[in-house]
Amino acid sequence: MARRSRDTRRDRGGSGLRQLPWRSIVNPYPHIEVLSADQVETIHLASMDLLENQGMRVLHDGARDLLARAGADVDNDSRMVRFDRGLVLEHVARAPAEFTLHARNPAKNFRLGGRHLAFTSVGGPAYCNDLDRGRRRGRFEDACDYLRLVQSLDIIHQEGGGAFEPIELPAETRHLDLYLSQIRLTDKNWQPVALGGERARDAINMARIALGFTAEELAAKPALFAIINTNSPRQLDVPMAEGLIEMASAGQAVCVTPFTLAGAMAPVTLAGTLAQQNAEALAGITLVQAVRPGAPAVYGAFTSNVDMRSGSPAFGTPEYAKAAQASGQLARRYSLPFRSSSVTSSNVVDAQSTYESAMSLWAAISGGANIIVHAAGWLESGLTASFEKLIVDAEMLQMMAEYLRPIEVTPETLALDAIAEAGPGGHFFGVSHTMSRYQSAFYEPFLSERRNFETWQEAGAEDAQVRANRIWKSLLKEYRQPPLDPAIDEELADYVNRRKAGAAAP
């Protein structure tokens, strides 16, 4: 506690960065529903039809065995699995409607599901980009800097699984270096790399060590949230199936996210893409529940469309927005927590990058998203993690968090006396009602420029991208590593060393 309050002072200290304090966010407003109840049901029925009659190709033998034992119709020659709708709905119903994800700093645990909302930093891009050094293959030290920034930004609830791939590290053990840094450099919940059984087991072992939990405790208090992508259309590959099975076995959260890009990996019509997404997501969640009934599972939606001129993926589009809100309706139909994302196709931190991110962010939040992955830092259709975009997005997320605090309507806030005191044609600057409240009355941005044009111009006419560059460098300079019990740190280092020396993941 003492440490936390020091941290808070730091965040508001030398860098001049006044942040909203860490807090869990609740969305109190009605959702936008872009589908009628009948349409939701029609899409549901189409996806049941898909699962029963067309099925999924499941490339992992063990996964097919698990599904066969659960009652699915499995053909091992074609590796096709067909799912009876009763089987699917019965399994999906076992997933909890909400649960808590744990962090090594318990003050940074957060709830997932219901009316809760959490924000995750970007994960997985190949490149990084900043204004000084341009777009490049980032090195491990750059990735660690990104982790430090994610730790420093209080609006981010979850680290997104490594902002970009440091390819100078050996591919087989890179995830171990990442996990160790995620644990050391942040005290927040972090995403594992769920590609393959070993990487998943390493994450589970290291999370357990970091939290000082037994395997049973970790299952009761999940700390990992693994993104499992289907290989749309209608296929689950071996590494993803392994990751899913390991995570579910350990009682960790699995977020099944079909990669349904309409026009390429899914039909060119949104209804068809949603039916396919729904079928694939529920098939994955059925497998999760076949592995371990009651394991936390999240409905992941990532539906967007291709650009039909270039064939490139397009993000933050009107189609993306509609699909996100329709996906929220589908997830709620099954009482599953709903994952969405904040995305853009822009190659630079310009006006496009934020009108597309805002399109997806508003759609996701007003569509009832419980967790928004890639909510800070994503650029270039997910190929790049940007240092400046991280700061820009953090400001946008703070604005959304503040928007979600309902208007307080009380005799004091209705302020009829203050209105009388100001008088007709008067002003409220000096009124006592203003004086006692002005310091905390309104959201105070850390990036947005509100000085007039002349003052701003004299100060160098910096646009948002340039200001964001200054802010992340200042945050890095003031970063302090969150304390970690030396015994735990040593046990984690030992684990990584043993694994690098060739020991198998236990």
Add this chain to the structure above:
Amino acid sequence: MARRSRDTRRDRGGSGLRQLPWRSIVNPYPHIEVLSADQVETIHLASMDLLENQGMRVLHDGARDLLARAGADVDNDSRMVRFDRGLVLEHVARAPAEFTLHARNPAKNFRLGGRHLAFTSVGGPAYCNDLDRGRRRGRFEDACDYLRLVQSLDIIHQEGGGAFEPIELPAETRHLDLYLSQIRLTDKNWQPVALGGERARDAINMARIALGFTAEELAAKPALFAIINTNSPRQLDVPMAEGLIEMASAGQAVCVTPFTLAGAMAPVTLAGTLAQQNAEALAGITLVQAVRPGAPAVYGAFTSNVDMRSGSPAFGTPEYAKAAQASGQLARRYSLPFRSSSVTSSNVVDAQSTYESAMSLWAAISGGANIIVHAAGWLESGLTASFEKLIVDAEMLQMMAEYLRPIEVTPETLALDAIAEAGPGGHFFGVSHTMSRYQSAFYEPFLSERRNFETWQEAGAEDAQVRANRIWKSLLKEYRQPPLDPAIDEELADYVNRRKAGAAAP
């Protein structure tokens, strides 16, 4: 009609600018309501209390007379008017819930109210700005170029009353030059300058000539939409009252928009600001109905907050978003059409400019706005009309229009056969369902960049602002003035010449 189809071909022709065709927009989705029904009622009651006990200062003698005759309690010494709630509600109820605004091209008439949504270009700034010439006092020829662009952008339903002030023209007759250009250079509905009786009468006379209407026809088919700002708190000045009375007398639409900047011209708490906004808006609409029962009136909301560090107005803030949605609830409580805006405090067309505009645009639309004023071109808290921002905003408006087209759920769009045809792990590019639909399946942007980083970089690495600059210049080059009956043109020119020569506005 032949002309219109030529126009459409032009828009998709040489400039490469593929726009959505002009269309009226309907918002089919549920509104976000940030207030409970009880809270709406509490704010309503507080505003009734304000009107009954504190009242409004009305500086115009004739307006006070009209209100006294309607039954309000008028004190001519203090110029204070107190309104009984029964009087207010009875008058407000006379305003139509929806109506049509007429344009000289009848294909560009649009509905206001209900589920309809219209977009207006920026109006009223002091400066203009473009990437080539920077921020400056714009000249009349620049303002005409802005009108040409507003005409060229099909997503804009209404011209916003002159994008900026051409101060080289004499202040007394500048509005005449503006009106003539609005009519000649566009065939859309345009906003008048409602500051003072003469300017209002000139607009009414010239609109009547442009449409070939008698005064009675104009009253039955309103063509003018006048923004009337109260001088918050609780004051209506002489020029605004004159404008209101002239417009209402002629049966033209009056949009009463209190300028309630929380912390400066309204309480520092949103509930109080909303109560004050509601009182001022309803007082203005009561006056409209006292002038001419049944005249179209619009509930205007512009509530934002000051930045408490600088005292500057701040736009596109979380407070702005909440207030916009609460205002929609209040407007609907009285069955009045609801006007909101798309706004930003940024001084440059950067990431901030669009995350703030998107914040206000999403809030307004999901809050049920019927008309969004300043929806294209606004910059710098309204001090500047930007040529590049006009293009960026037009793209954002097109995206919102496309988002508002509901997902079609039919056996054909559910595409189960196409999913079978693609097969597990396959792709949809060559599937017949895709081939027959891909050209029109998804929204096609005119500004957003979707090429990959390398291609984009080789092509010059232009950000959205630079691309917008190219687009508006290309639109200007291809602009063609919409035909106007020469007799009408001559009558308008005569009117302007006679008025400039000193004749009084009839």
